[in-house]
Amino acid sequence: MADQQAVLEVKNLKKYFPVKEGILKRTKNHVKAVNDISFEVQEQETFALVGESGCGKSTTGRSILRIIEPSEGEVFFKGVNLLDYSKREFRKMRKDLQLIFQDPYSSLNPRMTVKKLLLEPLLTHGTTNKKEAEQKVVEIAERVGLSKEQINRHPHEFSGGQRQRISIARALILNPQLVILDEAVSALDVSIQAQILNLLIELQKDLKLTYIFISHDLNVVKHISDRVGVMYLGQMMELSNTEDLYSNPLHPYTQSLLSAIPSHDPSVKKERIILKGDVPDPANPPSGCPFHLRCPKAYEKCAMEKPAFIEKEQNHWVACHLYE
Amino acid sequence: MKSFFGRLRKDKVGLIGFLGIFIVILIGLLSPVIAPYSPEQMFTDHTMEGPSKQFIFGTDEFGRDIFSRIIYGTQVSLKVGIIAVGIGAGCGLIFGLISGYFQGKVDQVIMRVMDVFFAFPDILLALAIVAVLGPSLTNTMIAIGIVFTPVFTRTVRAAVIAVKENEYITSAVAIGVSPLNIIFKHITPNILAPFIVQITLALSGAILTEAALSFLGLGIQPPNPSWGVMLDASRTYMEFAPWTILFPAGAIVFTIFCFNLFGDSLRDILDPKMK
Numbered sequence: 240m241a242d243q244q245a246v247l248e249v250k251n252l253k254k255y256f257p258v259k260e261g262i263l264k265r266t267k268n269h270v271k272a273v274n275d276i277s278f279e280v281q282e283q284e285t286f287a288l289v290g291e292s293g294c295g296k297s298t299t300g301r302s303i304l305r306i307i308e309p310s311e312g313e314v315f316f317k318g319v320n321l322l323d324y325s326k327r328e329f330r331k332m333r334k335d336l337q338l339i340f341q342d343p344y345s346s347l348n349p350r351m352t353v354k355k356l357l358l359e360p361l362l363t364h365g366t367t368n369k370k371e372a373e374q375k376v377v378e379i380a381e382r383v384g385l386s387k388e389q390i391n392r393h394p395h396e397f398s399g400g401q402r403q404r405i406s407i408a409r410a411l412i413l414n415p416q417l418v419i420l421d422e423a424v425s426a427l428d429v430s431i432q433a434q435i436l437n438l439l440i441e442l443q444k445d446l447k448l449t450y451i452f453i454s455h456d457l458n459v460v461k462h463i464s465d466r467v468g469v470m471y472l473g474q475m476m477e478l479s480n481t482e483d484l485y486s487n488p489l490h491p492y493t494q495s496l497l498s499a500i501p502s503h504d505p506s507v508k509k510e511r512i513i514l515k516g517d518v519p520d521p522a523n524p525p526s527g528c529p530f531h532l533r534c535p536k537a538y539e540k541c542a543m544e545k546p547a548f549i550e551k552e553q554n555h556w557v558a559c560h561l562y563e
Numbered sequence: 564m565k566s567f568f569g570r571l572r573k574d575k576v577g578l579i580g581f582l583g584i585f586i587v588i589l590i591g592l593l594s595p596v597i598a599p600y601s602p603e604q605m606f607t608d609h610t611m612e613g614p615s616k617q618f619i620f621g622t623d624e625f626g627r628d629i630f631s632r633i634i635y636g637t638q639v640s641l642k643v644g645i646i647a648v649g650i651g652a653g654c655g656l657i658f659g660l661i662s663g664y665f666q667g668k669v670d671q672v673i674m675r676v677m678d679v680f681f682a683f684p685d686i687l688l689a690l691a692i693v694a695v696l697g698p699s700l701t702n703t704m705i706a707i708g709i710v711f712t713p714v715f716t717r718t719v720r721a722a723v724i725a726v727k728e729n730e731y732i733t734s735a736v737a738i739g740v741s742p743l744n745i746i747f748k749h750i751t752p753n754i755l756a757p758f759i760v761q762i763t764l765a766l767s768g769a770i771l772t773e774a775a776l777s778f779l780g781l782g783i784q785p786p787n788p789s790w791g792v793m794l795d796a797s798r799t800y801m802e803f804a805p806w807t808i809l810f811p812a813g814a815i816v817f818t819i820f821c822f823n824l825f826g827d828s829l830r831d832i833l834d835p836k837m838k
Binding site: 304306330331332333334337338340342345346347348349350359360363364406409413 | 738
């Protein structure tokens with residue numbers, strides 16, 4: 240996939256949330272939710288962002304779409320920096336960049352019928368021909384597996400899986416190029432997860448979509464993604480092809496994450512790498528490598544110096560002093 | 564709508580309130596038909612008479628039929644209540660939506676102004692506004708409308724902030740819906756429940772405030788029939804002609820009671836957690 244063109248290029252993205260204290264609400268500190276992240280997403284690939292909760296993967300996704308305004312950095316979509324647009328101008332750009340949410344229960348307006356929910360993106364982006372729009376709604380609804388009769392119902396009449404199909408239809412009706420799936424299947428049952436994942440893979444092929452798949456579920460990520468970025472405390476620790484990453488994890492954090500994947504075969508004895516301690520407070524990140532306090536292989540240098548993000552093997556990037 | 568009446572039927576207290584309001588509104592609409600006399604017609608040889616067959620609620624110091632005056636007073640009360648609450652709810656909705664949606668500095672400014680209004684007791688604030696504008700029917704309605712604006716602003720703002728947390732708002736932002744459309748298509752329909760409850764409760768408050776203002780001589784001006792005006796006029800005679808004060812007071816109590824009963828049950832019915 241390396242020879243393909245990058246659709247999205249994220250450069251040194253940072254999002255700091257101010258911590259305000261005292262009566263005067265003066266900014267005392269910052270929570271560094273996303274701390275200098277760079278990556279590229281190729282055309283029609285699925286790029287996964289993984290990490291434990293609070294590592295900043297969702298914030299990264301939302302910063303790219305400017306749902307949350309990033310503090311610093313650049314986000315190039317097909318060569319233009321999305322952060323250069325004014326908010327009003329950027330609204331038009333949203334047509335190509337869509338977001339699918341985790342919770343299928345709160346992400347659909349309970350007062351709108353499925354038809355209205357699906358018409359809204361079209362009407363927002365200038366479709367005036369009502370017949371054509373309604374035709375499109377029926378088409379996309381059927382494409383994601385909803386029947387024509389169901390589109391006049393309200394979201395509460397559907398199950399979680401069906402609601403997620405509605406969300407997908409709502410995101411895809413505008414023919415976007417990049418779709419960010421923020422834990423899109425995490426709230427669903429395993430059997431439903433598989434259905435939705437397969438639907439997403441099918442749609443990606445048919446509609447030539449590019450996905451950024453944000454998840455904490457390593458099995459799901461292995462199934463769907465082409466490349467994976469591992470995040471810890473707002474920073475990218477390792478980035479590689481899915482195959483390479485799962486078979487040959489370089490970073491000690493990735494190694495311990497992968498050792499925690501439950502196996503389908505109970506007879507296989509896996510050696511688990513149990514990490515000590517908790518994730519540090521992102522408002523006061525440790526010096527040097529953010530992982531050094533919990534790293535089983537840490538040495539003096541780790542506490543002093545932040546490791547550079549280097550290409551250790553071809554297309555296999557890692558930020559760790561062990562490989563410098 | 565169907566389920567609304569279904570649930571109201573089960574709530575007997577709320578139903579009584581609803582029927583009471585219905586009767587009051589009917590009386591207001593059909594005043595000329597129900598009232599036996601004109602509210603201003605004076606029967607000079609029947610002044611200060613107790614209830615009788617001819618005048619079922621008795622007559623006042625000018626020989627006017629109290630029953631007819633109460634019936635016509637219903638019109639005044641409802642008119643003032645509805646228009647004043649309309650003003651308050653309208654302004655409150657706009658300020659509340661702006662305040663809750665944009666937050667930040669705009670919110671701070673709006674809410675601090677509302678806090679200033681909140682600091683005064685309702686009746687005192689209404690009195691002050693009427694004193695500035697001059698007593699009349701229109702100014703009474705404006706004054707009561709202003710008095711009720713802060714309550715509505717707060718109710719709406721709180722509801723907007725709660726609704727804004729839902730992911731369907733973020734979803735609308737992600738799709739590129741303009742802030743104005745988000746406010747009117749996504750937020751407003753989802754805050755209607757607390758807003759409507761506040762309207763019913765404010766209606767009784769507005770009717771009561773009008774009566775109080777009129778009683779103090781700064782609301783509706785005599786000889787217009789208003790329950791408050793009637794109370795004010797009969798204050799001096801109430802010891803030897805209690806009917807002059809009992810019946811208008813009863814009308815106020817009945818109306819307020821019905822609105823409050825209905826408002827309380829509406830709050831239960833519209834609470835999404837009860838569904």
